[in-house]
Amino acid sequence: MPQERVDETGLPMDIQGFPEHLLTGYRNFMSGRFNEQQQRYKTLAESGQKPKTMVIACCDSRAAPETIFDSGPGELFVVRNVANMMPPYEPDGHYHSTSAALEFAVQSLRVTNIVVMGHGRCGGIKAALDPDAEPLSPGDFIGRWMNLLKPAAEQIQSNDVMTQAERQRALERVSIRNSIANLRTFPCVNILESKGKLRLHGAWFDISTGELWVMDAKTGDFSRPGM
Amino acid sequence: MPQERVDETGLPMDIQGFPEHLLTGYRNFMSGRFNEQQQRYKTLAESGQKPKTMVIACCDSRAAPETIFDSGPGELFVVRNVANMMPPYEPDGHYHSTSAALEFAVQSLRVTNIVVMGHGRCGGIKAALDPDAEPLSPGDFIGRWMNLLKPAAEQIQSNDVMTQAERQRALERVSIRNSIANLRTFPCVNILESKGKLRLHGAWFDISTGELWVMDAKTGDFSRPGM
Amino acid sequence: MPQERVDETGLPMDIQGFPEHLLTGYRNFMSGRFNEQQQRYKTLAESGQKPKTMVIACCDSRAAPETIFDSGPGELFVVRNVANMMPPYEPDGHYHSTSAALEFAVQSLRVTNIVVMGHGRCGGIKAALDPDAEPLSPGDFIGRWMNLLKPAAEQIQSNDVMTQAERQRALERVSIRNSIANLRTFPCVNILESKGKLRLHGAWFDISTGELWVMDAKTGDFSRPGM
Amino acid sequence: MPQERVDETGLPMDIQGFPEHLLTGYRNFMSGRFNEQQQRYKTLAESGQKPKTMVIACCDSRAAPETIFDSGPGELFVVRNVANMMPPYEPDGHYHSTSAALEFAVQSLRVTNIVVMGHGRCGGIKAALDPDAEPLSPGDFIGRWMNLLKPAAEQIQSNDVMTQAERQRALERVSIRNSIANLRTFPCVNILESKGKLRLHGAWFDISTGELWVMDAKTGDFSRPGM
Known part of the structure; x- marks a missing residue:
């Protein structure tokens, strides 16, 4: 279990930092859809x-x-x-x-x-x-x-x-x-x-x-x- | 093979109608995510x-x-x-x-x-x-x-x-x-x-x-x- | 325990001398990479x-x-x-x-x-x-x-x-x-x-x-x- | 075996592109020394x-x-x-x-x-x-x-x-x-x-x-x- 991250004021990072539920979702996206459709994203980026x-x-x-x-x-x-x-x-x-x-x-x-x-x-x-x-x-x-x-x-x-x-x-x-x-x-x-x-x-x-x-x-x- | 849909004037619906790619996607949504999360949608509708x-x-x-x-x-x-x-x-x-x-x-x-x-x-x-x-x-x-x-x-x-x-x-x-x-x-x-x-x-x-x-x-x- | 090295004036070498961390690193190099690649160094020296x-x-x-x-x-x-x-x-x-x-x-x-x-x-x-x-x-x-x-x-x-x-x-x-x-x-x-x-x-x-x-x-x- | 990459003039990328031997070495660095010393690099970056x-x-x-x-x-x-x-x-x-x-x-x-x-x-x-x-x-x-x-x-x-x-x-x-x-x-x-x-x-x-x-x-x- 990772140690709770806190900022210098002592506020936990899950309050102060970027919303954890978004980071968790992003990781799912990367290992799921993005992983499956890498080439499509690359092509969409390059050709507009x-x-x-x-x-x-x-x-x-x-x-x-x-x-x-x-x-x-x-x-x-x-x-x-x-x-x-x-x-x-x-x-x-x-x-x-x-x-x-x-x-x-x-x-x-x-x-x-x-x-x-x-x-x-x-x-x-x-x-x-x-x-x-x-x-x-x-x-x-x-x-x-x-x-x-x-x-x-x-x-x-x-x-x-x-x-x-x-x-x-x-x-x-x-x-x-x-x-x-x-x-x-x-x-x-x-x-x-x-x-x-x-x-x-x-x-x-x-x-x-x-x-x-x-x-x-x-x-x-x-x-x-x-x- | 599906019958060609026409509207009341006889124009084929695939010209006039709602974009097919959206309807196809919607059917995937219904059989997939919505099917799995019916209760969540119902609750979200009722409780806001x-x-x-x-x-x-x-x-x-x-x-x-x-x-x-x-x-x-x-x-x-x-x-x-x-x-x-x-x-x-x-x-x-x-x-x-x-x-x-x-x-x-x-x-x-x-x-x-x-x-x-x-x-x-x-x-x-x-x-x-x-x-x-x-x-x-x-x-x-x-x-x-x-x-x-x-x-x-x-x-x-x-x-x-x-x-x-x-x-x-x-x-x-x-x-x-x-x-x-x-x-x-x-x-x-x-x-x-x-x-x-x-x-x-x-x-x-x-x-x-x-x-x-x-x-x-x-x-x-x-x-x-x-x- | 190594004997303290002194120079001819009696000053200890660890004050006057070549940085110890470089000598330690050099010994690692000799027993490691140089030892493994002796022939390569020799050839590089001779052929330029x-x-x-x-x-x-x-x-x-x-x-x-x-x-x-x-x-x-x-x-x-x-x-x-x-x-x-x-x-x-x-x-x-x-x-x-x-x-x-x-x-x-x-x-x-x-x-x-x-x-x-x-x-x-x-x-x-x-x-x-x-x-x-x-x-x-x-x-x-x-x-x-x-x-x-x-x-x-x-x-x-x-x-x-x-x-x-x-x-x-x-x-x-x-x-x-x-x-x-x-x-x-x-x-x-x-x-x-x-x-x-x-x-x-x-x-x-x-x-x-x-x-x-x-x-x-x-x-x-x-x-x-x-x- | 990966397909040889060529640029639009037909020159192989290993001639035209960034030197392959450097990229290979960099990959070794990342999986080796950098992987072992990630925290040291991070600290060196942050504290100078x-x-x-x-x-x-x-x-x-x-x-x-x-x-x-x-x-x-x-x-x-x-x-x-x-x-x-x-x-x-x-x-x-x-x-x-x-x-x-x-x-x-x-x-x-x-x-x-x-x-x-x-x-x-x-x-x-x-x-x-x-x-x-x-x-x-x-x-x-x-x-x-x-x-x-x-x-x-x-x-x-x-x-x-x-x-x-x-x-x-x-x-x-x-x-x-x-x-x-x-x-x-x-x-x-x-x-x-x-x-x-x-x-x-x-x-x-x-x-x-x-x-x-x-x-x-x-x-x-x-x-x-x-x-």
Whole structure:
């Protein structure tokens, strides 16, 4: 049994140092997947990434796209923010994290698919539906970020014949369609989609059951694909 | 041989539909990891996520944190944007994707670790070091986003005794330290860190060799942890 | 117990004499390696040295080329000076220690490889990066010798986004490339290299981890060779 | 058996690449000495070198001080030039490789012993004794470097009752005493030696027999120490 490492102040290193669970996981990765796919990583490093698919997903710890789609290195270019949202085209000179990622994926990497991927029990969506939600901090960053969904959230919240769970699931799916509509406000997306060179998709993952629901591009409805 | 799927207009689904490689991966996930961890997913759905660690990572398809840290569901709350950047505290009423995720992770989920994770051969960093880079689109979202690193990028770019690869690696690491410094401009981070309730970490992943380099919290230098 | 040795004036030899640790090491050499390789030493003495490789290395006590490359007698022709530097071609009639060694190795011994070998935590490089360094003595020999790197050192030193350790490592590698560039200012090196009869290499040794990094002849970048 | 590596021009990598014999030796070092002394290397890296002894030795491939004194990392600070020469004190603003190393060893590292170590069959000494020696190149760097020994060399060369081998051995030893005399022209050496804080030594190694001859500090004579 190794001696507990402490820093000069006496704090154990497992508190102060790099999280041990990450180092343990990294060692598993190295002896497992990396060991098996060394050549693939080397080639991906040397020739650059060429993913065909961009995924806009949520930060939620239970909904990692690479896990759900069992993806290997080089397959998915992934943006993750709270509630997997794509803001509208706003060429105003401010920093736009998600728009920058979109631009890079479409114009530089030339992805041919963009998947907006939502999931059940999303904390951001829940906050958007709570009229009494207090700002989490004076900056109220979550409140302002969820304003992207405000018109839809207000409509759904005012609906008193659906249950709370039904309202939440409804807004989770509205949010996906909203992001897809916002994607189309970007000229580069609009042009490439009209030429058939880029396809937009929606998906929704149920953490509890593992079900994946896929959006029908024409109707916007979600259904489960055949297995 | 599966029957060709067509939609109601008669278009084959393999043209119109959801990317097949994602569906194939999803089926692997369901028969593999989900099948083994059904109870964990169910519990995580019902009791909510309680990740202890937030990771700020890059969108790059070769550097998924869940893969590199071999993480299971519920472990990592993950923001991904181009070049794994944390912008500074700007409570100005605009949409701030990354700041919203930070606020949610720190104030709502109460994570105790934040890891800024960079990687080698980052396309965003490369763009930041290219003085002749043309905007990828009229909105120039990547150009504006990478402005977050502009002062550092200009310093490093003007150094003509380092090779291009050395300049790139230098900026990749500067970017991690820059993000950590920006994290500390958020009052909630600053306060919790000073109380010892939140720790900030840097890490850098070498796609080609699989090496993980971890930042020394005191000096900002990167070194490889013992295996 | 050995009798105390005294010289003719009666002073004990252990004060006046040759360092005991060297005599002890020499006895180990004689009973070990020399004993095993007597014939090789005899042949090398009689037929002369014919090393194929010249190494330009640092004086540092932790980075002896014969140790790191596990080399036997006759293998490496080794110049060592502070910070493993090759000055430029200056046929001015002054004493040029390193240039004389180069001339001997290339023109008389006809080596086919020259390796410039740097290492981490080099005291000379550290001095070159310290703007407040006082001369070590009125002659300021170290200061003047490190002037060979002055333009590069000033560029790197002025970079305030890299850590001190990163600046040091950067200059350690710049110094290797600088020496290789200076080697090419010697007509004999230039001509033989262009004919494919002489090859120039760079290497960098990490004292702490034992890692050897080898320079790519085309890009000047350093990477670890496969083991 | 691994496939032969070739570069894009078809040249085998063992010609074009880093010398294979060095890589092989390095692997031996890593699995051998470094593996056994990992902690020592780590400590030496972190706390810095503190050698007690500086050696001024020849570049000759058959006379590496670390080999002959069986020295480990951190023990010897080693300058190597052709014919192990120490030039006199010349604070003239030019580059002085050996003087810079001396200054660093004495003033910064505070070594307590300096050993000038010559050896038999030295090519530089042989050149100094050859009146018909042509410059090896137009710069005549060896010729100029050996001028440091010119007065002594001319005297010995004009002696026609000693054999050529005797003249060579004589000059090899004169050269050691000459370097020691030059060391004393440096004020810092002179002062520290007079205070008893620094000792100067001479040694001579016979490649053929492995004999080490040590100089008597008072008389300048060489004799073999007891074993």
